[in-house]
Amino acid sequence: MPYKRWVKDEIDYLISKYNEKSIIAIADDLNRTKDSVFKKAKRLGLTTELKYWTEKELHFLIEKWGKKSVGFIAKELDRSVTSIRKKANELKLGPERIANGEFLTTGDIGYLLNKNPSLVYRWTRDGMIKGRRLGKKKVFQIRPNHFINFLKDHPNKWCANKARVNLIKPYFYYSNRSNVPEWFINKVENDVR
Known part of the structure; x- marks a missing residue:
């Protein structure tokens, strides 16, 4: 051209x-x-200079991902939402909807537990995980506290060695728990051995 x-x-x-x-x-x-x-x-000077991530910013992102919205994190770090999403993806912090959603899907839980979403769907359909159906596609919406209840009530169905434990921990805060319970810590320690 x-x-x-x-x-x-x-x-x-x-x-x-x-x-x-x-x-x-x-x-x-x-x-x-x-x-x-x-x-x-x-x-024309419209572009901005490349802004490198500091250790402090990375720590803040990792700490807040799953507890605060992407918009909140972007505002606190004085970065764009796109920048936050790209860095979270690069650090493999999990999908944004997991981090900032009120509900989980069977696919989200499959990702967190490193299980096939079809298996998680069957667990939900069979009542092991409490959820509600949404729309004609029969998609389940699962509240974080119901996901936590499943983890507690069915420890033989998941393995902490394979699960994304650091991404699961924030759901204890979503479920109005002030900290990670003893049963979860014991499960992680036993599975790692």
Whole structure:
């Protein structure tokens, strides 16, 4: 594609929309490539410098993931929501809906316990995990306290060695418990041996 000179209207549009739209959306609006838009934005000083994560920020993210919303974490760290999501994904902290949802799905619990979601679905259907059906697709919504009750009542159905224990611990706080109970700590210690 030959070089296409930027005109004043395009530059004004880029400046006005840069913080509102994605580079790809602006590129589509201006009939330009995303590289062209990014390079022009950089020359105009619209892009921000790369901000490296500090140990303190990483610790805060890990500590708050699962207890606070992504928006809250982003505001506290003075970062974008996208930046928080990308770093959480990079650190394998689990899906956002697990971290910030009022309900869990059988897929979420499957992820947390490292079990097949179909197996978790059967447990829920059979009443081992209390949940409610949602919509015609027969998706279950499970409250965190019902998930915790399942862990306590059915310790033979899950293994702490395989489960994502650090992602499960925040659900004790969701379930109005002030700390991780003794039975959970004992289960983790026994399974690790």
